[in-house]
Amino acid sequence: MKIELAENYGFCFGVKRAIKIAEENRNSATYGPLIHNSKEISRLEKDFQVGLTEDYKTFKPGDKAIVRTHGIPKDELAELYASKVDVVDATCPYVTKPQQICQEMSEAGYDIIIFGDEVHPEIRGVKSYATYGAKVVTTAEELENIKLGEKIALVAQTTRKVEDYMKIVNYLIPRHKEVRVFNTICNATFENQEAVRKLSKKADVMIIIGGKNSSNTKQLFSISTENCEDSYHIEDEKDIDFMWFKNKELCGISAGASTPDWIIQNVVNLIEKSIH
Numbered sequence: 001m002k003i004e005l006a007e008n009y010g011f012c013f014g015v016k017r018a019i020k021i022a023e024e025n026r027n028s029a030t031y032g033p034l035i036h037n038s039k040e041i042s043r044l045e046k047d048f049q050v051g052l053t054e055d056y057k058t059f060k061p062g063d064k065a066i067v068r069t070h071g072i073p074k075d076e077l078a079e080l081y082a083s084k085v086d087v088v089d090a091t092c093p094y095v096t097k098p099q100q101i102c103q104e105m106s107e108a109g110y111d112i113i114i115f116g117d118e119v120h121p122e123i124r125g126v127k128s129y130a131t132y133g134a135k136v137v138t139t140a141e142e143l144e145n146i147k148l149g150e151k152i153a154l155v156a157q158t159t160r161k162v163e164d165y166m167k168i169v170n171y172l173i174p175r176h177k178e179v180r181v182f183n184t185i186c187n188a189t190f191e192n193q194e195a196v197r198k199l200s201k202k203a204d205v206m207i208i209i210g211g212k213n214s215s216n217t218k219q220l221f222s223i224s225t226e227n228c229e230d231s232y233h234i235e236d237e238k239d240i241d242f243m244w245f246k247n248k249e250l251c252g253i254s255a256g257a258s259t260p261d262w263i264i265q266n267v268v269n270l271i272e273k274s275i276h
Contacts, residue, residue: 014092116157203252210256217256
């Protein structure tokens with residue numbers, strides 16, 4: 001069996017930047033998981049004494065608080081600053097963009113629609129920037145029951161599939177006078193998804209590596225499953241079942257944007273060992 005890695009996979013710019021920020025700020029704590037990868041978070045804690053708290057109110061004046069890549073709600077950020085906490089903002093610039101758009105367009109009188117998962121930390125943060133509120137949807141059908149004005153501004157969660165976003169766009173445009181569509185899906189997401197699509201069409205088994213709660217990894221797995229029914233989402237090499245590779249000729253491998261190289265390498269090494 002041959003092993004082939006997708007053309008684009010793994011750490012994106014925003015995650016690399018956040019990890020670097022965390023490594024440079026020892027003896028600090030992140031508010032919420034910095035990225036959706038528990039193994040990498042454990043490494044930061046062990047090697048760089050970067051802790052993790054789920055409650056921003058636990059930070060005291062002078063404490064160093066790292067804001068997660070997904071961003072946090074606007075009022076919580078303001079409260080941290082007001083409490084004289086030393087805030088180190090590791091929000092991905094691709095996430096900061098829809099935050100700014102929501103605030104500007106909301107204040108300019110547009111109804112804000114966000115395409116994404118309402119409970120995802122990124123969307124909780126983005127939504128909080130819409131001064132006069134925003135509606136979050138995952139499908140065009142959900143828009144049928146929402147009363148909207150003539151002017152709409154639309155943003156998407158950075159890790160969503162573009163074809164799903166287009167369904168929302170196509171629903172809104174014929175029904176409203178003005179629809180401003182902002183393409184806030186990030187480049188790394190596009191590239192990783194395209195690479196998985198290509199590889200899964202020729203592989204007879206696909207391994208997608210990433211945190212079980214990582215949105216972009218789930219999207220990669222979903223695309224992979226469309227083309228290769230023997231697709232498996234694993235967190236690390238411990239999840240591998242060698243029966244998956246029986247009588248297979250090409251094993252394709254990809255990884256989510258928050259999956260570190262060392263985990264990917266461990267997976268590749270173990271699969272290689274199993275076929276020799």
